[in-house]
Amino acid sequence: MAEFSLDKSHIAGVVLAGGRSQRMGRDKAGVMLGAENLLHHVLTRLSQQALLVAVNAETAPEDVPVVPDRFPGKAGPMAGIHAAMVYAAGLPSITHVVTVSVDCPFFPADLVARLAAAIEHSSQIAIAASEGRSHPVFGLWPVTLAADLEAWIAADEKRRVRDFLLRHDVTEVAFPLHPTRASLLDPFFNINTPDDLVEAERWLEALRA
Numbered sequence: 001m002a003e004f005s006l007d008k009s010h011i012a013g014v015v016l017a018g019g020r021s022q023r024m025g026r027d028k029a030g031v032m033l034g035a036e037n038l039l040h041h042v043l044t045r046l047s048q049q050a051l052l053v054a055v056n057a058e059t060a061p062e063d064v065p066v067v068p069d070r071f072p073g074k075a076g077p078m079a080g081i082h083a084a085m086v087y088a089a090g091l092p093s094i095t096h097v098v099t100v101s102v103d104c105p106f107f108p109a110d111l112v113a114r115l116a117a118a119i120e121h122s123s124q125i126a127i128a129a130s131e132g133r134s135h136p137v138f139g140l141w142p143v144t145l146a147a148d149l150e151a152w153i154a155a156d157e158k159r160r161v162r163d164f165l166l167r168h169d170v171t172e173v174a175f176p177l178h179p180t181r182a183s184l185l186d187p188f189f190n191i192n193t194p195d196d197l198v199e200a201e202r203w204l205e206a207l208r209a
């Protein structure tokens with residue numbers, strides 16, 4: 001059997017930025033971390049790893065396509081992942097879409113490379129993990145799963161990402177902690193609350209030092 005190989009030229013990236021940001025109390029995409037907002041941090045990091053990038057939210061910078069949920073209020077982040085798949089399926093030469101979360105500004109610089117290397121055939125999903133926990137919103141998804149995901153969302157609105165993954169061939173890729181001057185940073189550290197934001201400012205400083 002020929003070895004399956006997936007490179008950046010076949011991968012689009014979508015930042016998941018839906019949801020209610022209830023714990024933060026305001027839209028997380030626009031929250032400032034250092035000199036830039038979270039959406040800017042995440043888009044910058046993602047655009048180095050995917051051929052094209054888009055945002056799954058109401059608003060985005062002018063030159064970035066917006067990919068809104070097709071099932072708003074249903075299935076949480078899975079609705080965003082579905083919108084991402086449908087968007088990417090319409091792009092020439094794209095076979096997979098990588099999704100990342102807007103509240104996670106330090107995700108690994110080799111996220112896509114390592115997820116892509118873990119995929120052994122065209123219908124496989126790869127998701128990230130760290131510290132023994134999986135992070136299914138950080139996934140590399142075949143765009144051909146859009147119809148299956150749509151049927152899954154339509155059938156039951158209460159299920160979670162993990163339930164969808166159980167239906168498919170999934171590989172989990174473990175990422176190491178990132179050394180900083182202060183201590184080891186989990187690259188999937190995410191910002192849900194104002195206190196998390198204070199901690200993220202400290203990590204930003206530690207990374208810059």
Ligand SMILES: Nc1nc2c(ncn2[C@@H]2O[C@H](COP(=O)(O)OP(=O)(O)OP(=O)(O)O)[C@@H](O)[C@H]2O)c(=O)[nH]1
Nearest residue numbers: 016017018019020021022023076077079080101102
């Ligand atoms: N497209 C889409 N993305 C979502 C939805 N709910 C959450 N997300 C995204 O999934 C990721 C994790 O979200 P959570 O932190 O669990 O939820 P949140 O709505 O951002 O915040 P809370 O309201 O405080 O739980 C973030 O990138 C969110 O933008 C949704 O309904 N649709």
